[in-house]
Amino acid sequence: MKRSVRAVLGALILAASASAIALEYKKGDLRIDNPWTRATAGGQTVAAGYLEIVNAGKAADRVIGASTPAAERIELHVVGLEGEVMRMREVKSFEVPAGGRMELKPRGPHMMIMGIKRAFKKDERIPVTLRFEKAGDVAIELLVGGIDAPTDGKHKH
Numbered sequence: 001m002k003r004s005v006r007a008v009l010g011a012l013i014l015a016a017s018a019s020a021i022a023l024e025y026k027k028g029d030l031r032i033d034n035p036w037t038r039a040t041a042g043g044q045t046v047a048a049g050y051l052e053i054v055n056a057g058k059a060a061d062r063v064i065g066a067s068t069p070a071a072e073r074i075e076l077h078v079v080g081l082e083g084e085v086m087r088m089r090e091v092k093s094f095e096v097p098a099g100g101r102m103e104l105k106p107r108g109p110h111m112m113i114m115g116i117k118r119a120f121k122k123d124e125r126i127p128v129t130l131r132f133e134k135a136g137d138v139a140i141e142l143l144v145g146g147i148d149a150p151t152d153g154k155h156k157h
């Protein structure tokens with residue numbers, strides 16, 4: 001009896017620590033969930049960053065830029081079809097609708113981190129400042145997943 005209780009407790013603690021890994025940040029009505037990027041291979045100078053922004057407020061806001069000390073610059077990119085080819089292009093902002101959400105995810109809108117200064121290693125955190133039109137600057141960290149991190153937008157370890 002005692003032994004089985006201990007085993008269950010151990011399993012619960014493992015489950016809790018595994019699910020606690022996703023990062024979350026708040027500012028005003030905005031919540032930024034699960035910011036992440038992938039580990040980079042040697043010589044790779046570009047990476048994509050993903051996250052979800054939830055806006056509980058009554059007014060829309062916009063991401064108008066982002067920056068990091070770990071790279072030269074961050075661009076805001078969207079992905080679209082040009083003929084039969086998927087291409088990325090830079091946009092000036094991402095809208096976060098009032099009472100809605102904006103998701104940056106693989107094969108969708110993303111932060112393009114350009115001119116990476118050194119390789120991103122799995123499990124480290126890359127500091128990023130998001131700039132919102134109304135909410136101002138929000139400091140977050142991107143959690144670095146493996147090179148083969150899932151591409152479905154839900155980052156799980």
Ligand SMILES: [Cu+2]
Nearest residue numbers: 077088110112
């Ligand atoms: Cu891109």
